[in-house]
Amino acid sequence: MSTTTGPRTDVTIHRVGPDDAExxxxxxxxxxxxEDQLQHLSVTTERWAQVLDRPDVIVLVARREGAAVGYVSAIRRLHLWSDKDVLALDDLYVREHARDGGVGRRLMAALAAGYAAPDQLTVTWGLEPDNDAAGRFYRRLGATLRDKVLAGxxxxxxxWTTSEAAERQPLT
Incomplete structure (x- = not known):
């Protein structure tokens, strides 16, 4: 657990587990x-409880006066080209009332110090190209941003490919 004193009040950052799924x-x-993406949200609280018990899933929550004000989530995974693990950052979120108070920076610092630095892992993530505020924020942290298209x-x-592949050559 880490505590950082900020200009407003103390912020405590800690890794959460299944009991924090809600x-x-x-x-x-x-x-x-x-992000106007609620239609794509299908995970449940019950599933979060399972996921938060996995050692490769890291979720840090920032609290101010006991109330959650933000979180960062990442997954430790193998990068096949380098044959080294990376931390794949999934989300960095700070609640609106807590923005511009250093919470996001503190969450990123806690992720780096506690989970990337010990094994010298690279942290990777994506962001929308038109999210200028996020781009500025990440550049201030020292991140390198480059254009890349993500496909899903x-x-x-x-x-169609699964039936076509099965017709041509069954997988063994």
């Missing part, structure tokens, strides 16, 4: 709504 789920709903292939889009 708190995490509440903030996940908020970020999905903020949903089951209904690749379904």
């Amino acid at each position: 708190t995490v789920m509440e903030m996940v709903r908020e970020i999905a709504a903020h 292939w949903r089951p209904e889009a690749y379904r």
Whole structure:
């Protein structure tokens, strides 16, 4: 657990576990709504409780006066080209009333210090190209931003390939 004193009040950052699933789920709903992506949110609180018990899933929650004000989530995974693990940052979210108070910076610092630095892991993430505020924030942290298109292939889009592949050569 780390505590950082800020200009307003103390912020405590700690890694959460299954007992914190409801708190995490509440903030996940908020970020999905903020990004106009609620229609794609299908995870449940029960599933979060399972996920938060996995050693490769890292979720840190920032609290001010006991109330959750933000979180950062990441997954430790193998990067096949380098044969080294990376921390794949999934979300960084700070509730609106707590923004511009250093909470996001503190969450990123806690993730780096506690989970990336010990094994010299690279932290990777994506952001929307038109999210200028996020780009400025990450550049201030020292991150390098480069353009890259992310692609997603949903089951209904690749379904035709599974039947075609099975006809040509069954997988063993």
